[in-house]
Each structure stands twice: as structure tokens, then as C-alpha cells.
Amino acid sequence: MSTGCWRPFAVSPPKWPATPDRRLRRMSRGKKWLWRLFLLGFVVLVTMGLWLPPIITHAVEKDYHFSEVEIDATVLPNGDMVLEETRTFDFQNGPFTYAYFNVDDPLDHVRDFSIAEKLDDGSEVAVTPDYASHSIVTEGFQAQWSYQAEDETRTWVFRYRVACAVDVYTDTAHLYWQFIGSGWDVPTEHALITVHLPDAPSMGLFSPRQECNPDDRLAGALGSLALERGDVRAFGHGPLNGEVTFVDPQTIRYDVSDVPARSYVEGSILFPPEFVPAALETNQPGLERILDQERVWADEANALRERHEAERSWVLYLLIGVPVALALLVLLARYRDRVPDVPKVLEQPPEDDPVQGSLLWSAWQGHLSPQNAYRAQVLKLASLGAIEMKADGRVTDPKDLTLVRKVDAMDLQTEVDQDFMWLLFGRGDDMVDEISVKHPKPRRADASGTYSAWWSGVKSKSSGITRRIQKGDARLESTLAAIIAIGAAGYGIWTAVWGLGGPIGWWLVPVSALSLIVALIKIHARLGIEDRRRVKRLEAFRTYLKDFSDLPNAPALAVIIWEQYLEWAVALDVADEVEKQVRALVPVESLRSPIRGAPSGLAGVTAWHYFQTTAPTIVVASIASASSGSSSGGFGSSSSFSGFSGGGFSGGGGGGGGGTGGGAG
Incomplete structure (x- = not known):
């Protein structure tokens, strides 16, 4: 015992x-x-806004975006503009069988439109569109073409001429154009837009237009008098990360990344009116009015840019x-x-x-x-x-x-x-x-x-x-x-979501x-x-x-x-x-x-x-x-700029001519 x-x-x-x-x-x-x-x-x-949409899109949803857009625009002495737009479509989870290209053109000024596909070796193959014409319903130019694509990239080149693209005043000529319009419902990773201004023709070679007839073609020889530094002022409107640079006095380049869907990239260029002597003229001045408006937009853009930088800085400080x-x-x-x-x-x-x-x-x-x-x-x-x-x-x-x-x-x-x-x-x-x-x-x-x-x-x-x-x-x-x-x-x-800091805030x-x-976990209860x-x-x-x-x-x-x-x-x-x-x-x-x-x-x-x-x-x-039921305890252990230097985009604008759009399906 x-x-x-x-x-x-x-x-x-x-x-x-x-x-x-x-x-x-x-x-x-x-x-x-x-x-x-x-x-x-x-x-x-x-x-969820960061990770869920890309996962769903890349996994199951048919989708595409533009990986690269290059636009080359040449202004003619009669005020017309010839554009060559190269768009690279990145298709995912196809198939895709058609696409369409639109230009906001209420006055029916688009002419000489053509489509070609650019191959990997740089050569081009002409594409016959299903249709390409002006629509009185949409007040714009519309073109559609057919193809077969699935999980691949394809590049097409669109060429066309826009009549009377330049507004000519007594004191300035003004190209105000939306090179990428808000009609695209998918984003663009990178866009590069180059604008070429004409040389000044010799006196008497061209006579001014009396009316804008899109079917009239430029006739005559170009002169040799080139633009000089300070003759041109250029402004950009759209995403605030855009940059405007002068390649030379007659060549302006707009460079912008991450263009959102339904957004636009717009250029506003002022240059002497004598460089477009055959363009349709008005008898009123326009320089001061345009510059005043650009200053307002530039101030607004600079304020937004400063706010963006301030909010972004606060995010970095808080991180x-x-x-x-x-x-x-x-x-x-x-x-x-x-x-x-x-x-x-x-x-x-x-x-x-x-x-x-x-x-x-x-x-x-x-x-x-x-x-x-x-x-x-x-x-x-x-x-x-x-x-x-x-x-x-x-x-x-x-x-x-x-x-x-x-x-x-x-x-x-x-x-x-x-x-x-x-x-x-x-x-x-x-x-x-x-x-x-x-x-x-x-x-x-x-x-x-x-x-x-x-x-x-x-x-x-x-x-x-x-x-x-x-x-x-x-x-x-x-x-x-x-x-x-x-x-x-x-x-x-x-x-x-509501501010300007961007996705880094997440x-x-x-x-x-x-x-x-x-x-x-590290801060323990306050004990006696x-x-x-x-x-x-x-x-x-x-x-x-x-x-x-x-x-x-x-x-x-x-x-x-x-x-x-x-x-x-x-x-x-x-x-x-x-x-x-x-x-x-x-x-x-x-x-x-x-x-x-x-x-x-x-x-x-x-x-x-x-x-x-x-x-x-x-x-x-x-x-x-x-x-x-008896367990307890547990188990387990835009700035704007003038002259030749260049600068950033402003956030205003949106009223320029043109404006492309389109889609694929």
C-alpha cells in the first residue's frame, strides 16, 4: 500500500x-x-485592385493592349498633315478576327487612307480593309479589316492625309491635334510621336486657299528657308509623364509611357504662318489667346505634378x-x-x-x-x-x-x-x-x-x-x-484610389x-x-x-x-x-x-x-x-515650354483636331 x-x-x-x-x-x-x-x-x-484584375485578365479573359505606338506626322505648306501610325497589338487569350480604326473627323477631311501589316523582317504587306469611309452617323472616319490572331503580337501601319489640319492666324500658325484619341478602350505601354514642320517656300510659289477642299493636292516646289531656334513653341497635353523635345527646330517629338485606356495624347505647336503659305487663313490674331490658354493649362499641370510628387513622397516616407x-x-x-x-x-x-x-x-x-x-x-x-x-x-x-x-x-x-x-x-x-x-x-x-x-x-x-x-x-x-x-x-x-500618388500607395x-x-505581438500587456x-x-x-x-x-x-x-x-x-x-x-x-x-x-x-x-x-x-468537447489548452507550437529646350506635358487640352480610336475582337 x-x-x-x-x-x-x-x-x-x-x-x-x-x-x-x-x-x-x-x-x-x-x-x-x-x-x-x-x-x-x-x-x-x-x-484587390492591384492583383485581381491582372490575374483574371491573363488567366481567362480575352484581352489585348498596345505595346508600342509610333506616329510620324508631316505638315505640308498647304496646312494638310500626312500621318503614318504604326500600332503593335499584343493579343492574349484569343482568337481575334477583326479590328477597326477610327478618326474623329466631323468635316470629312481624311483622305488617302491605307493599311499594311508590318512583318518581323520589317517588310510590309498591303491589307484590304472590309470598309474604309466617312460615317455621317458617328461624324468620323471608320475602317475595319479582318485577320486571324491568338496569343501573339501583330503590327499594322495606317497611313492617311488630313486636310486643313493647321489653323493659320495673322500672327501665328497653330497645329492643335490629338494624335492618340480617347476612343481606344485599352492602354498603350509606350507612344512616340514625331511631328515634322515644313520649310518656308519661296515667295510666289503657293497661293493661299480660299476654302478647304480635301481633294485638292499640294502643287509646287518647297523652298529652302528653314525654321530657326525660337521660331517654334510646342506644348503637350495628356498624361503628366509625357515629355516634349525638339530634335531640331522643325522636328518635335512627344514621348509618353503608360497611356491609360480612354485617355489622349495631344500636341499644340505654334510656328510662323509663312511656313504654310497655301493654308486657309483667318484675318484674326491668335497667338496671345493660345499662349494664355497654354499658361493656364501649364500652371494647372504643374500644380498637379507637385501634388503628385508630394503624395508620392509621403508614401515613400511612410513606407x-x-x-x-x-x-x-x-x-x-x-x-x-x-x-x-x-x-x-x-x-x-x-x-x-x-x-x-x-x-x-x-x-x-x-x-x-x-x-x-x-x-x-x-x-x-x-x-x-x-x-x-x-x-x-x-x-x-x-x-x-x-x-x-x-x-x-x-x-x-x-x-x-x-x-x-x-x-x-x-x-x-x-x-x-x-x-x-x-x-x-x-x-x-x-x-x-x-x-x-x-x-x-x-x-x-x-x-x-x-x-x-x-x-x-x-x-x-x-x-x-x-x-x-x-x-x-x-x-x-x-x-x-482618389489622390495622385498612384499605385505605389497600395x-x-x-x-x-x-x-x-x-x-x-512584441508589445506585451502592461503588467504590475x-x-x-x-x-x-x-x-x-x-x-x-x-x-x-x-x-x-x-x-x-x-x-x-x-x-x-x-x-x-x-x-x-x-x-x-x-x-x-x-x-x-x-x-x-x-x-x-x-x-x-x-x-x-x-x-x-x-x-x-x-x-x-x-x-x-x-x-x-x-x-x-x-x-x-473536452479539449483545452491546445496542441502545437505639365509644365509647358517654349523655344528649343523641351519640357513636360500639361493636363489640359482635349479639344484638338483628330483623335483616333478603335478596337479589336
């Missing part, structure tokens, strides 16, 4: 009612996961500043949580029970888990002589490891130790003397009650500190972290969310001084276990730690670090077994690894027959 205090055996029903403590733990864990899932869902939803600010809040929280009278390193365990230490430390790290508590409890029972480990088979490579019960549970001094012994080896008729580490057998349904008793007992001895850590009150640092992160994410969404959302998650002292003492002893190899007399310390403090290394989740240091300082063959009864030397280290891996499995198997 064993001696010791006796506690009656109570048969528990298969389903255990949830205790208030268990409900609190579940609520706390549930709130944490709900908060994390909310942040994840928030990131997914607000960044760096949010993680830095939240890291500083983490440091502030740790500074406020310091306990001056606790040293940085403690060489002795700060508490008597490593099982409770494991529970407290895992709660402080933000993931209350009994896994290391299982291991620490088994090692504690081994150090008390209550259990031993036996190797079956060869010592160096055992087939199995067995835990052997050496004393009765009632011989142990604490109820927690007794409950764990019953959990491992059973109780009453279900009690066994040995259990296999590799092949543990399930206990009866009442084992879940024993597990609950052990888990509750471990937590009750922590004096409520784990509950205070988990529950935790909102503190200054975590509140500020949430305000900063949510504010930055909101600004990123605003500038990407990056603030995941950066802010991830920074906030990390900060909330006694609770903080207890945690900091555990942290100081953990530091000692992690870094003892740097201390004097490290080999002797390694032996002491391996033989006496290994359960604390397990409890504080530094067992692997301790083992590496011990093996580096002490010959493995001389190491005693860390578990009573297990082999020594290398075989003992092997047995230790096996125990580390399988110890939680033993507990899980012990309550495997319990119903799902």
Missing part, C-alpha cells in the same frame, strides 16, 4: 462543461485569431517611417516594462517549478501553449525519480523508448504531479506500469478530465498572471501603433498591416511591477541558458546545466541552443543521460532528441478517446 495524501477517484462524463477559465482562454485565443484574420482580410480586400515608428514603440514598451532590480543574467532558476515557468513564458510570448509544459513536466517527474526511460533494442539505435513508472502517483507531493502521472499511466483498472514513447496507447475517456485537472492546476499556481498577460489592458504603445498603421494604410488607399496597406501585427519582475527574472535566466558558453568556466557550467537545468531549458524554449553549446564544450561520450534510466553518451543525446519530438504525442494519445 502506498502512502501519501489520498484523493477520491471521480469518473468524469465524456463531455466536460467548459469552465470559466477555459472559456476565458478560448475567448482570448479567439479574439487574437479574429484580429489577425481581420487584418489579413483587410489587406486582401484593399489590395519607411511606419515600420521604424512601430519599432520605436516596441522599444518604448520594453523600456517602460524594465525592472531595474532584476539583473540581465541570472545563474539560478528564478522559480521552483519549470512547468509553471514554461506556462508563464509561453503566455508572455503571445502563444499560450502546453507543449513545452508537457516536456518540462515529464523531465520533472524523472528528476523526482517518479519515472525512468528505458531503451528497447540496441543502445545506439533503440527500436523504442519506454517510460517506466517507478512510484505511485499518490506518493508525489503536489496534485499537479499526481494528475500528470495519472494522465500518463492511467488510474485504477486502466493503470499501466510502462508506456511506449513511439506507440503510446489511448487512455479511457476519463483521461480528459485528468488532463483538465492537470492543466487547470498548473495555471492556478501561476497566481493569475497568465490571465492578466492574455487579457491585458490597452496600453499607450499598442494604441499608438494601431493609430499610425491604420492611418498610413488609409492614406495609401486614398492616394491610390504598398502602404500590407506594410502597415504586417508592421502592426509584429508590433502587437511584481508580475513584470517575475517575467524579467525568467528572461534573465533564459539569457544565461542561451549564452552560458561565453562565460568563464563554461565547460563546467555545461555539465551542470545539462544535468540539472535541462527541464528549464525546455520550459523556456532554449533546449536546442543549450544542447549546441554543451556539445561544443563537452565530449558527447562523457555526458550523462538527461533523463533517468536512459543511455548516456551519444545514445543519450539521441534518446533526448526522440523525447523532444514525441513527448507531446504521449499526452495527446492519453486523451485521444476523449470527446471533442
Whole structure:
């Protein structure tokens, strides 16, 4: 008959009612996961505009865009303009069988239209359009042609002449033309537009037009008087990233990338009227009016450009500043949580029970888990002589490891130790003397009650500190972290959707969310001084276990730690670090077994690894027959410009002549 205090055996029903403590733990864990899932869902939803449309488009939807558009426009002395437009279609998820090309032409001024396909070797093949004519319904020129294309790029060249494209005033000639119109419903990756102005003909070679007859062709010889620097002013309207440059005084180039669908690229060019002597003239001045309007548009574009740069700069600042600010809040929280009278390193365990230490430390790290508590409890029972480990088979490579019960549970001094012994080896008729580490057998349904008793007992001895850590009150640092992160994410969404910062603003959302998650994990609950002292003492002893190899007399310390403090290394989740240091300082063959009864030397280290891996499995198997309702604790570990220099686009305009559009299908 064993001696010791006796506690009656109570048969528990298969389903255990949830205790208030268990409900609190579940609520706390549930709130944490709900908060994390909310942040994840928030990131997914607000960044959907970035990743979802391209995925759908590229995966299933029939689509195309223009990878390159080159337009070469030549102004003639009679005010007509000859255009050669080369468009590269990038087809995806075809098939495509037709396309159409439109020019906004209410006065029916488009003539000499033709289509050719440009092959890979640079040669051209003429294309006969299905139709190409002016439409009184749409007040524009329309052309359509047929082909077969699927998942490939094809390039077509459109050539045509527009009559009376230049407006001639008494003091200036003005080419105001929409080279890319808003009729294209797909984007253009890059567009390059080159405009050539004519030389001035000799006097008397041309007579001015009296009316605009598109069928009249230019007759006469061109002169040799060329434009000089300062004679021409050029402006660009459209996307603010566009650039206007002068190749020479008679050649203006517009270069723009990422032209959105339904957008336009427009040129406005002023030059002396004598260079288009055969053009239709008006008897009114126009220079000052046009320049005044361009100044207004340029000022508006510059203001938008400055706002764009400011918003973009703020995004870049916040992308760096949010993680830095939240890291500083983490440091502030740790500074406020310091306990001056606790040293940085403690060489002795700060508490008597490593099982409770494991529970407290895992709660402080933000993931209350009994896994290391299982291991620490088994090692504690081994150090008390209550259990031993036996190797079956060869010592160096055992087939199995067995835990052997050496004393009765009632011989142990604490109820927690007794409950764990019953959990491992059973109780009453279900009690066994040995259990296999590799092949543990399930206990009866009442084992879940024993597990609950052990888990509750471990937590009750922590004096409520784990509950205070988990529950935790909102503190200054975590509140500020949430305000900063949510504010930055909101600004990123605003500038990407409604502002001018562009898509880069979306990056603030995941950066802010991830920074906030990390900060909330690192910023612990604000505890009282006694609770903080207890945690900091555990942290100081953990530091000692992690870094003892740097201390004097490290080999002797390694032996002491391996033989006496290994359960604390397990409890504080530094067992692997301790083992590496011990093996580096002490010959493995001389190491005693860390578990009573297990082999020594290398075989003992092997047995230790096996125990580390399988110890939680033993507990899980012990309550495997319990119903799902009884589980608890959890398992698991435009600027404008003039002259010859060039400049950027302005955002105004939109009223120029021309304006192309079209589509494919």
C-alpha cells in the first residue's frame, strides 16, 4: 500500500462543461485569431485592385493592349498633315478576327487612307480593309479589316492625309491635334510621336486657299528657308509623364509611357504662318489667346505634378517611417516594462517549478501553449525519480523508448504531479506500469478530465498572471501603433484610389498591416511591477541558458546545466541552443543521460532528441478517446515650354483636331 495524501477517484462524463477559465482562454485565443484574420482580410480586400484584375485578365479573359505606338506626322505648306501610325497589338487569350480604326473627323477631311501589316523582317504587306469611309452617323472616319490572331503580337501601319489640319492666324500658325484619341478602350505601354514642320517656300510659289477642299493636292516646289531656334513653341497635353523635345527646330517629338485606356495624347505647336503659305487663313490674331490658354493649362499641370510628387513622397516616407515608428514603440514598451532590480543574467532558476515557468513564458510570448509544459513536466517527474526511460533494442539505435513508472502517483507531493502521472499511466483498472514513447496507447475517456485537472492546476499556481498577460489592458504603445498603421494604410488607399500618388500607395496597406501585427505581438500587456519582475527574472535566466558558453568556466557550467537545468531549458524554449553549446564544450561520450534510466553518451543525446519530438504525442494519445468537447489548452507550437529646350506635358487640352480610336475582337 502506498502512502501519501489520498484523493477520491471521480469518473468524469465524456463531455466536460467548459469552465470559466477555459472559456476565458478560448475567448482570448479567439479574439487574437479574429484580429489577425481581420487584418489579413483587410489587406486582401484593399489590395484587390492591384492583383485581381491582372490575374483574371491573363488567366481567362480575352484581352489585348498596345505595346508600342509610333506616329510620324508631316505638315505640308498647304496646312494638310500626312500621318503614318504604326500600332503593335499584343493579343492574349484569343482568337481575334477583326479590328477597326477610327478618326474623329466631323468635316470629312481624311483622305488617302491605307493599311499594311508590318512583318518581323520589317517588310510590309498591303491589307484590304472590309470598309474604309466617312460615317455621317458617328461624324468620323471608320475602317475595319479582318485577320486571324491568338496569343501573339501583330503590327499594322495606317497611313492617311488630313486636310486643313493647321489653323493659320495673322500672327501665328497653330497645329492643335490629338494624335492618340480617347476612343481606344485599352492602354498603350509606350507612344512616340514625331511631328515634322515644313520649310518656308519661296515667295510666289503657293497661293493661299480660299476654302478647304480635301481633294485638292499640294502643287509646287518647297523652298529652302528653314525654321530657326525660337521660331517654334510646342506644348503637350495628356498624361503628366509625357515629355516634349525638339530634335531640331522643325522636328518635335512627344514621348509618353503608360497611356491609360480612354485617355489622349495631344500636341499644340505654334510656328510662323509663312511656313504654310497655301493654308486657309483667318484675318484674326491668335497667338496671345493660345499662349494664355497654354499658361493656364501649364500652371494647372504643374500644380498637379507637385501634388503628385508630394503624395508620392509621403508614401515613400511612410513606407519607411511606419515600420521604424512601430519599432520605436516596441522599444518604448520594453523600456517602460524594465525592472531595474532584476539583473540581465541570472545563474539560478528564478522559480521552483519549470512547468509553471514554461506556462508563464509561453503566455508572455503571445502563444499560450502546453507543449513545452508537457516536456518540462515529464523531465520533472524523472528528476523526482517518479519515472525512468528505458531503451528497447540496441543502445545506439533503440527500436523504442519506454517510460517506466517507478512510484505511485499518490506518493508525489503536489496534485499537479499526481494528475500528470495519472494522465500518463492511467488510474485504477486502466493503470499501466510502462508506456511506449513511439506507440503510446489511448487512455479511457476519463483521461480528459485528468488532463483538465492537470492543466487547470498548473495555471492556478501561476497566481493569475497568465490571465492578466492574455487579457491585458490597452496600453499607450499598442494604441499608438494601431493609430499610425491604420492611418498610413488609409492614406495609401486614398492616394491610390482618389489622390495622385498612384499605385505605389497600395504598398502602404500590407506594410502597415504586417508592421502592426509584429508590433502587437512584441508589445506585451502592461503588467504590475511584481508580475513584470517575475517575467524579467525568467528572461534573465533564459539569457544565461542561451549564452552560458561565453562565460568563464563554461565547460563546467555545461555539465551542470545539462544535468540539472535541462527541464528549464525546455520550459523556456532554449533546449536546442543549450544542447549546441554543451556539445561544443563537452565530449558527447562523457555526458550523462538527461533523463533517468536512459543511455548516456551519444545514445543519450539521441534518446533526448526522440523525447523532444514525441513527448507531446504521449499526452495527446492519453486523451485521444476523449470527446471533442473536452479539449483545452491546445496542441502545437505639365509644365509647358517654349523655344528649343523641351519640357513636360500639361493636363489640359482635349479639344484638338483628330483623335483616333478603335478596337479589336
